[in-house]
Amino acid sequence: MKNFIVIVLLAGLWSCRAGQPMSMTAGSDLTITKLSNHAYIHVTMMDIPNYGKFPCNGFIYLDAGEALVFDTPPDSLQSVILIEWIRKKLKARIKGLVINHFHNDCLGGIEAFHEAGIPSYGSNSTIELAKADGASPPKNGFETVLELRVGNRSSISRFFGAGHTKDNIISWFPKEKMMFGGCMIKSLKAGKGNLADADVKAWPKTVEKIKHQYPNVKIIVPGHGLHGDIELLNYTIALFSDL
Numbered sequence: 001m002k003n004f005i006v007i008v009l010l011a012g013l014w015s016c017r018a019g020q021p022m023s024m025t026a027g028s029d030l031t032i033t034k035l036s037n038h039a040y041i042h043v044t045m046m047d048i049p050n051y052g053k054f055p056c057n058g059f060i061y062l063d064a065g066e067a068l069v070f071d072t073p074p075d076s077l078q079s080v081i082l083i084e085w086i087r088k089k090l091k092a093r094i095k096g097l098v099i100n101h102f103h104n105d106c107l108g109g110i111e112a113f114h115e116a117g118i119p120s121y122g123s124n125s126t127i128e129l130a131k132a133d134g135a136s137p138p139k140n141g142f143e144t145v146l147e148l149r150v151g152n153r154s155s156i157s158r159f160f161g162a163g164h165t166k167d168n169i170i171s172w173f174p175k176e177k178m179m180f181g182g183c184m185i186k187s188l189k190a191g192k193g194n195l196a197d198a199d200v201k202a203w204p205k206t207v208e209k210i211k212h213q214y215p216n217v218k219i220i221v222p223g224h225g226l227h228g229d230i231e232l233l234n235y236t237i238a239l240f241s242d243l
Helices: 076-089 110-115 124-132 203-213 231-241
Strands: 022-027 030-034 039-048 052-063 066-070 093-098 120-123 140-142 145-150 153-158 170-173 178-182 219-222
Touching: 022 076, 030 076, 052 076, 052 145, 052 153, 052 219, 066 076, 066 145, 076 093, 076 110, 093 110, 093 145, 110 120, 120 124, 120 145, 124 140, 203 231, 219 231
Parallel strands: 066 093, 093 120, 120 140, 178 219
Antiparallel strands: 022 030, 030 039, 039 052, 052 066, 145 153, 153 170, 170 178
16 A cells, blocks of 8 residues: 555546436546435445456545545555545545445455544444454444444444344434445345355344334445335345245
């Protein structure tokens, strides 16, 4: 990280289709989609051997010149580009990074955030699992609930139970009625995906708890694929209820 120079080309190329969120390119494999004046999705194309490029979603939440990032791109290079894009394009100071679970598509670029002096947060379980997996863990832990503020807005990250992994959380943004669900929440028509660390029996029960807690959710961002509304919760519950 310290031994190379990253040249960031911020093209700022907005594509605007009627009824569609606005998107811009931030790097060769990094796209930012604006959901509101306070919420953005960052999407990185991750190269998977024998498969090809696969989109990985993260979230940006900001207010009054402060920002929180939820999940990193899968590598340090794209993470540096993301950090610089937030600072230059959004003119925001990144106040913290929250990790959804211990897989590489959530924290593969965490060292770039640490190099930039940005505090990182994850559940105590995520920290333990990341260490066991040989990955750099978040530096600040919590047991069940983490509340962080940016400007006059708050985010609430909470562990509801096992699913995609035994440490997966969701993050809720009350004023926006938005949720970053991570890989526990599936986009419509998605398959079951990577089950290597999953608890498929607990999965639908955990999502039922989330649905009960946030029945008024308007927008849900999954770990992969297109965002949607509460139907993503219903789809995920149905997908794993047959197991």
